[in-house]
Amino acid sequence: xxxxxxxxxxxxxxxxxxxxxxxxxxxxxxxxxxxxxxxxxxxxxxxxxxxxxxxxxxxxxxxxxxxxxxxxxxxxxxxxxxxxxxxxxxxxxxxxxxxxxxxxxxxxxxxxxxxxxxxxxxxxxxxxxxxxxxxxxxxxxxxxxxxxxxxxxxxxxxxxxxxxxxxxxxxxxxxxxxxxxxxxxxxxxxxxxxxxxxxxxxxxxxxxxxxxxxxxxxxxxxxxxxxxxxxxxxxxxxxxxxxxxxxxxxxxxxxxxxxxxxxxxxxxxxxxxxxxxxxxxxxxxxxxxxxxxxxxxxxxxxxxxxxxxxxxxxxxxxxxxxxxxxxxxxxxxxxxxxxxxxxxxxxxxxxxxxxxxxxxxxxxxxxxxxxxxxxxxxxxxxxxxxxxxxxxxxx
Amino acid sequence: xxxxxxxxxxxxxxxxxxxxxxxxxxxxxxxxxxxxxxxxxxxxxxxxxxxxxxxxxxxxxxxxxxxxxxxxxxxxxxxxxxxxxxxxxxxxxxxxxxxxxxxxxxxxxxxxxxxxxxxxxxxxxxxxxxxxxxxxxxxxxxxxxxxxxxxxxxxxxxxxxxxxxx
Numbered sequence: 001x002x003x004x005x006x007x008x009x010x011x012x013x014x015x016x017x018x019x020x021x022x023x024x025x026x027x028x029x030x031x032x033x034x035x036x037x038x039x040x041x042x043x044x045x046x047x048x049x050x051x052x053x054x055x056x057x058x059x060x061x062x063x064x065x066x067x068x069x070x071x072x073x074x075x076x077x078x079x080x081x082x083x084x085x086x087x088x089x090x091x092x093x094x095x096x097x098x099x100x101x102x103x104x105x106x107x108x109x110x111x112x113x114x115x116x117x118x119x120x121x122x123x124x125x126x127x128x129x130x131x132x133x134x135x136x137x138x139x140x141x142x143x144x145x146x147x148x149x150x151x152x153x154x155x156x157x158x159x160x161x162x163x164x165x166x167x168x169x170x171x172x173x174x175x176x177x178x179x180x181x182x183x184x185x186x187x188x189x190x191x192x193x194x195x196x197x198x199x200x201x202x203x204x205x206x207x208x209x210x211x212x213x214x215x216x217x218x219x220x221x222x223x224x225x226x227x228x229x230x231x232x233x234x235x236x237x238x239x240x241x242x243x244x245x246x247x248x249x250x251x252x253x254x255x256x257x258x259x260x261x262x263x264x265x266x267x268x269x270x271x272x273x274x275x276x277x278x279x280x281x282x283x284x285x286x287x288x289x290x291x292x293x294x295x296x297x298x299x300x301x302x303x304x305x306x307x308x309x310x311x312x313x314x315x316x317x318x319x320x321x322x323x324x325x326x327x328x329x330x331x332x333x334x335x336x337x338x339x340x341x342x343x344x345x346x347x348x349x350x351x352x353x354x355x356x357x358x359x360x361x362x363x364x365x366x367x368x369x370x371x372x373x374x375x376x377x378x379x380x381x382x383x384x385x386x387x388x389x390x391x392x393x394x395x
Numbered sequence: 396x397x398x399x400x401x402x403x404x405x406x407x408x409x410x411x412x413x414x415x416x417x418x419x420x421x422x423x424x425x426x427x428x429x430x431x432x433x434x435x436x437x438x439x440x441x442x443x444x445x446x447x448x449x450x451x452x453x454x455x456x457x458x459x460x461x462x463x464x465x466x467x468x469x470x471x472x473x474x475x476x477x478x479x480x481x482x483x484x485x486x487x488x489x490x491x492x493x494x495x496x497x498x499x500x501x502x503x504x505x506x507x508x509x510x511x512x513x514x515x516x517x518x519x520x521x522x523x524x525x526x527x528x529x530x531x532x533x534x535x536x537x538x539x540x541x542x543x544x545x546x547x548x549x550x551x552x553x554x555x556x557x558x559x560x561x
Contacts, residue, residue: 075403128406135446137407138422138434146405319441 006051013042013052013273028133030126032331033363035269036356039276040284048277052270057236059271060336061226062264064237067124067153068244069257073195076150086144086309087151090327093305094298095120101294111351113163114337118355119298121156123331124149126363130370131326141315141323148309148327156333157241158184160340164235167341180233187234191242195249203250215259221247222260235340268332275335279356287349291357299362299369302327318377325373329366334359480542483513486555488535493553500527508549510541 016038024034076083098119102112127149136142165180195202206221208214222243229239247256306324315323338355369376400412408426415421420436422443431454434443449457459465488495494502504510515522515529516536522529531537539549549555 070406075405079403124406132407132426135432135434135443137404137424137426137432138410138412138436138443140441142404142407143402143410146407150405316439316441 006049009046035272036276039273043277056271056274059267060237061240063268064241065222065244068241069248083147117337118334121333122327123329126329141319161234161238195246279353283353295361299328321377330362509545510539510549514538
């Protein structure tokens with residue numbers, strides 16, 4: 001009974017997603033925001049079932065797997081100094097700010113950490129797509145932006161593993177924390193060493209001609225890896241991410257990506273819908289002013305951080321500002337973080353709903369800001385130039 | 396040769412930057428999707444002045460043109476057309492030939508028929524672009540060039556019987 005009803009509601013969700021998505025692509029908006037909105041509307045018609053939840057979980061797993069697969073670990077090690085330099089700057093500018101806001105809002109340490117992560121992590125999906133759409137791939141600041149995104153993705157992947165590990169304890173204590181850090185690092189190190197040393201073996205293992213068996217093998221690697229991660233008390237997502245990393249250096253990479261993409265697109269869409277459905281309607285209206293406030297502050301810190309990173313790279317003022325504005329959109333990772341830990345409902349502001357409002361604002365406004373940054377930077381640079389002129393004239 | 400800077404754009408593709416002698420920069424981005432983008436940056440400007448998008452096939456064609464290995468078939472047809480009206484003829488000088496043992500200038504070939512002698516083949520020797528003082532000898536083979544009418548005139552005028560097929 002439950003299953004067949006779920007099938008119908010899944011069908012309704014998907015058709016709603018299709019039309020909403022169609023509309024979004026027409027006005028060049030990100031699908032993430034639209035999918036969440038669809039979920040928020042659909043919660044009035046049917047509840048989140050265990051089946052949607054299961055698909056949503058798979059959505060996170062496949063999404064992280066694709067991140068891992070497209071993550072070039074080769075170029076990460078090749079450019080590690082640069083990536084760390086820009087990444088740490090960006091981290092210092094944005095992560096503590098989120099934690100501070102969390103503390104002011106009266107969250108406990110775990111929730112403050114989560115809010116730090118939610119506010120810190122820029123959406124690589126939205127930003128990479130906007131860069132291509134706005135024809136900025138060859139701009140000098142783009143390299144920098146992408147390096148920042150790589151660092152963020154890597155950092156947040158580890159952070160996710162860590163925070164889920166901590167979340168299992170329900171409170172933070174030194175011994176438990178150290179143990180979780182050890183576990184996370186060990187898990188990461190295991191995969192990275194495996195991918196560095198057993199390239200040939202992995203290549204041989206996944207070299208399966210048969211299409212169907214190939215898909216099953218890859219799926220089994222992903223799900224097993226996710227399952228093991230969950231079993232040892234880390235997040236499933238991180239197991240999937242590392243599985244992707246492991247397979248990213250194989251010759252079959254393109255084939256794997258093509259085989260898994262449809263699963264990923266379907267389940268990830270359902271993930272965003274399920275998230276939207278779990279955001280409490282009545283709460284949202286009440287949370288909007290807070291969401292706007294956080295959005296403004298965190299956008300400002302992102303732009304500032306980006307500007308300083310650009311200056312270090314000796315970019316022009318315009319490029320620096322473009323860099324900063326390009327880091328504003330938040331998206332998939334913030335949503336994953338918001339849903340990662342079972343929430344304590346005694347908090348003054350529901351973190352999940354707040355994250356929902358925040359991501360909606362920054363995904364929608366963020367991509368608009370990116371597009372319009374040209375105008376803002378022009379205005380800003382010209383104004384500065386005028387000021388300099390005036391100062392010179394006065395002298 | 397100027398240096399080409401290569402760099403990864405994770406999630407997008409690969410970027411190649413070429414500094415031109417003029418001080419401008421040409422940047423090629425190869426997307427993972429196979430699409431190519433060519434950007435031109437004037438001097439130190441950090442925004443491109445032009446963007447050209449090419450699909451895989453177009454990129455191959457442009458690449459071939461730029462390296463000078465691409466010929467359009469249309470031009471080849473035109474060349475054939477141009478050659479249609481021009482004929483080369485190999486002529487063996489036999490003992491009773493009116494051409495034998497005469498200087499080229501004596502024969503006044505070009506004035507009379509419009510045909511030019513381009514080459515004399517004498518046994519193992521080849522005389523390209525023979526001077527007008529050259530004497531045509533028995534057993535020589537001469538190569539003449541002209542349009543069809545000129546060649547016909549030449550054959551009639553000098554009573555050529557033995558023509559060698561090309």
